[in-house]
């Protein structure tokens with residue numbers, strides 16, 4: 234059954250419900266993106282699961298978010314349940330083999346997988362402003378903050394670096410306003426407060442080092458299968474903005490780091506964007522435009538992006554137009570908006586004279602979909618009513634014990650588990666403040682005749698400057714890395730920010 238050039242999706246049926254033919258996704262068009270839509274419980278997650286299985290078997294690494302925990306079963310061998318075996322027969326999947334897949338679990342909170350982190354600097358002011366839902370004026374201040382950090386060589390790694398920088402900016406507001414334009418205290422204060430909220434929501438875990446290496450989500454196993462990175466997103470969904478910002482960041486990192494490759498026999502990576510509506514919900518137009526641009530251009534880097542969402546109307550038209558491989562599960566059509574969604578979904582397909590698309594969409598059974606994949610020359614195939622194949626891996630979630638075992642045996646075990654907190658803006662600014670305070674204290678002391686008792690070295694121990702000395706790198710090591718980072722942050726990162734980072738609103 235394993236065909237090197239395509240992924241088996243299921244079987245389409247004739248108007249009399251008899252078997253018609255196998256439906257496949259051609260791997261050479263895997264980078265032409267895709268869309269999986271359908272109402273709750275219609276089979277989206279299972280469709281995602283069988284696509285991820287297919288890509289992995291073909292040697293293509295996969296990144297996907299697991300919103301409800303039910304995708305985690307992809308890491309375990311499936312079982313021959315009656316309804317699955319029956320479906321395998323219906324779609325002529327023979328032999329129906331069970332398989333477990335090489336999964337790496339990730340979690341922004343570090344609980345259900347390896348922690349994923351990014352530095353504040355990599356995230357950039359545009360995405361941070363979106364994450365924090367800042368006003369235009371506040372976003373302006375955020376842009377200035379990043380410029381100051383670049384110019385003054387202050388590394389922004391975690392949230393406390395940003396806090397320290399903002400506090401410093403507040404102190405120098407007059408001087409900075411003269412140099413960069415309006416830096417008002419209310420704006421700075423508002424950003425500081427929003428940052429606190431962000432920290433309370435647990436986002437602090439996400440910002441810092443070691444930051445995720447893109448190579449770690451592009452792994453293949455020794456037997457040539459693509460690793461499937463599964464991001465635990467159940468808790469993350471309580472902060473939808475963090476979820477959306479993180480995925481946008483990841484996409485822009487991929488875009489920046491991967492070379493141009495043109496069209497390959499198969500993608501280098503596919504990326505599934507579940508609950509994709511969250512990306513676009515009250516996003517500023519400039520960001521939507523950028524996402525559209527990244528989706529368009531990332532194709533030539535060999536990355537396929539697959540949006541998964543309930544309603545195709547959730548996706549902006551320009552983005553929708555770029556999603557070549559489509560799996561449309563059932564939609565309800567009670568309200569006018571739902572009816573509109575059905576019509577829109579129906580109209581995007583190349584019609585099939587055998588049935589009316591809009592009617593069919595409302596009648597599809599669970600695990601059944603209207604499917605249209607790109608065929609020869611990248612043209613969308615005529616839409617077909619397709620019964621989706623059953624997965625080879627387990628349907629449904631794994632147990633906490635099973636998860637722990639996989640995490641412990643993962644190829645990235647130990648690489649991300651410990652936070653590294655090296656000298657950055659927070660420490661540097663704190664040192665400066667302390668030096669200023671010391672100088673003042675000394676001046677005071679001289680004035681009052683120098684009667685204060687001091688124990689040599691004691692001041693240092695009490696001072697905050699030495700707090701984390703235990704896991705500090707050597708000074709030289711830190712200095713070298715810090716130069717590398719700042720070069721990276723002023724040259725390399727400036728480009729990242731050019732894509733999704735630092736665009737001023739309204740441009």
Ligand SMILES: Nc1ncnc2c1ncn2[C@@H]1O[C@H](COP(=O)(O)OP(=O)(O)OP(=O)(O)O)[C@@H](O)[C@H]1O
Pocket residue numbers: 271272273274275276277278279280301303317320599600601621622623624628
């Ligand atoms: N291709 C399939 N083969 C066999 N069973 C399927 C298939 N697709 C769906 N099912 C059955 O339907 C159930 C619901 O499917 P699924 O979880 O994929 O829905 P969903 O659209 O992701 O729902 P939600 O929006 O609630 O996440 C599955 O648990 C499974 O029992």
Ligand SMILES: [Mg+2]
Pocket residue numbers: 277278279301
């Ligand atoms: Mg689902």
